Amino acid sequence: MRRKSRILLCFALLWVLGIAYYIYLGSGPGRKDEWNSIDPSKRKNGQNSKAEGKTPNVETLPPGKVKWQDFDQEAYIEATLVKSGQDPYARNKFNQLESDKLRMDRNIPDTRHDQCRRKQWNTDLIATSVVITFHNEARSALLRTVVSVLRKSPPHLIKEIILVDDYSDNAEDGTLLSKIEKVRILRNNRREGLMRSRVRGADAAQANILTFLDSHCECNEHWLEPLLERVVEDKTRVVSPIIDVINMDNFQYVGASADLKGGFDWNLVFKWDYMTPEQRRARQGNPIGPIRTPMIAGGLFVMDKGYFEELGKYDMMMDVWGGENLEISFRVWQCGGILEIIPCSRVGHVFRKQHPYTFPGGSGTVFARNTRRAAEVWMDEFKNFYYAAVPSARNVPFGKSDSAKS
Template identity: 85%
Template sequence: MLGALTLGRALGAGSVLPRVSPQEDWNEIDPIKKKDLHHSNGDEKAQSMETLPPGKVRWRDFNQEAYVGGTMVRSGQDPYARNKFNQVESDKLRMDRAVPDTRHDQCQRKQWRVDLPATSVVITFHNEARSALLRTVVSVLKKSPPHLIKEIILVDDYSNDPEDGALLGKIEKVRVLRNDRREGLMRSRVRGADAAQAKVLTFLDSHCECNEHWLEPLLERVAEDRTRVVSPIIDVINMDNFQYVGASADLKGGFDWNLVFKWDYMTPEQRRARQGNPVAPIKTPMIAGGLFVMDKFYFEELGKYDMMMDVWGGENLEISFRVWQCGGSLEIIPCSRVGHVFRKQHPYTFPGGSGTVFARNTRRAAEVWMDEYKNFYYAAVPSARNVPYGNIQSRLELRKKLSCKPFKWYLENVYPELRVPDHQDIAFGALQQGTNCLDTLGHFADGVVGVYECHNAGGNQEWALTKEKSVKHMDLCLTVVDRAPGSLIKLQGCRENDSRQVCHVGCRAGTRGAHTCVVLVDSCWPVSPHAVASLAHRGCGSGWLPLTPLPLWLLLLGGHLFWVVSSQSLRMGEFTSVPPV
């Protein structure tokens, strides 16, 4: 999902910035390097002179072995069981390990304002691997100018072992708050924000590693305009081997009508416009939600988080819509890089199931902020209509109080790249047969389509039947490329009056003598779940196909019958005419 960049230089495990050898002439040193040396020596000197409160230790003196040792994976245990990433690999790493400097060269030469405000860093966690949580805390302290870190607030969301957080409270600048019951990400973050003493809030997930000079570019943007909400480029920490890999700088946050977050590549025009200044801030329709910086008072004025959202999910949609529609802006700052462990599944449980919780949270965001466009969400995810979403009156009143813009404004001015379904489309949603759905398989123009288990989340399984009787995904239509039997159909740009993109018929069940068969009818939807068809037998007569347990699909495009012979492709069959019903 995130493309990799060529990795830059890596610093030694104990180094923060380059040193000057005794033989070097100060006047011959590069001015940028000289600036870094002033910055580094001054910060380290100030930090070493600072008196620590009783019971506190500097991060370098914290006993990593004692903290992590009691929770390490034992021989024979599954290293993925607790955290859904390889904890064995995580536990091997130093708390202050070196990671590649993945910033653009221009960022490494850039000078930042010296009068930046300090920030309170809020990190919430629930049963996080101690090694990952410790590296997050240490990377904040190691990679940030000390005067810019007012405090690190750890909010323990009722972890099984209270000492996961309590022991980290010994580290300089770390405060630990523990919930007396499970509250979830949103309410835990609000608790941390309410306790924060700095004027700027920095939210981080609990399995991150900050890169060189990650903080200054974020604080600078917020200091210039308090209505900006800014996020770093999120580099990838591999969940299996914990390799740190730089992410593409050509990405923005977005979503499909299933309201699931995704990364969008900039358009060619947007990339060309940035060639002269590749490190300029990137306006983004949405943030991933785990890592961002925001003015504390603006966070409060804007309504914090929706406190009736549970556990995790949907909160990034809600805050992104709210910021844009109520007068703020969202940016990704290329000169700020923070690594994040991306997992394939959640390590913790959701009351009622993760799908239900996500649907509830997402419905709350849609009902408050999306106006009539919420209907496209319900068309893409019909099951969401059955999930109660609670009382939203206070959030509707907040929207009115803040004089927020309509969602149509957001689509036209912030996210014009998002294709809005045609209101005249005949149907919109998934093409489903049994438990399988027609799926793009992640392919784009000239790619083939196939079937995949239905996930009810739209995305690759989101289709529209247009008034021209084409089957469309985004701006691509199913297309007859080669009329020979057995050939594939592909995704191609939709064209008017192209007979190769017209869907004529589908199927329904029927009886022909002793055979249970399907007949072609005037519909484009596939056969019912119990009426799967095979071309292996001809006992049903012309135009009729027998039923077998094989998972095959029928669809007629451009006068040609197609069927799925495997999960990987949709192929053309032998019937080229539509018999009368």
């Protein structure tokens, strides 16, 4: 009897020790960590992402930053919505009411040539800093520009997006967007104009390649790779996409002709010129090859940062807007560079019939001053054709020209 009691006591002791050991294992730090790693919403049902064969993909963003998909579009544009009875064209000289209706990530038609769509693009390229200057831009248009850059570009090729706020009435137009990943904001403490604002953005850029965009654009599929590829191969290339049209009234996206080059008349006004029949025939064997162009429109282009600095950047004595596209084009061609339009790159742009902002002294005076500076600095004896076309320009003060080429 006593022997049976001892045996039972041993079994009981072993059972207690077994239970204690099991509890010890279950309460150890490893088990606690595993339990804590389970989504709280799944703990009740004993569900674990590991048991489901799923590994959480956690992407770390800098403090205060959000991915563009998580940015609150409605809250951002709410403060500037067109109210009932207001003219939707008054602020921006395009139909802001239609712009505000669109999603920040709306789909646009792929307007590229079929050969571009089939081509496998090299993505082993150098990242770029995208510089976008704006002044009192419609928030919906500015947001779509930023989102289209992030959405339509390989992430590793966008180093940053630098928004240069040229002293907009409401600083939050830019500061609120700086919450989006990769977006930085620089704000001028007075109105500087397009040229000086772009130079400020370029000086702050961390990447070795600069991409300049206007603030009312939408990038199309694989817009960036063809541009970067050309600049990486030769840093003296300054390249522009084909600029598609975003209708200022209904914001319909329309593909532009691939048979155009940039030019100018003797008023020094930029214009689009069709290729000659001979030029078009010569391109039939390679319709997606780069197009050498005398001028670029100036709103959208990519170039090497070091080469931009070698050229002397922009003429810092030009004001607000106008003539800078001719001036930078003259610089490139006369300083060993090449201007190209790349057909496989497409970016839409809202073309307006009027400027929505004011010019100090009037837009005509500012444009005349800027174009006369370009003529005096870069055109040598050919400036006489300009003065013959615009005799009144001789009476427009244009400042010192010796610093523009230095």
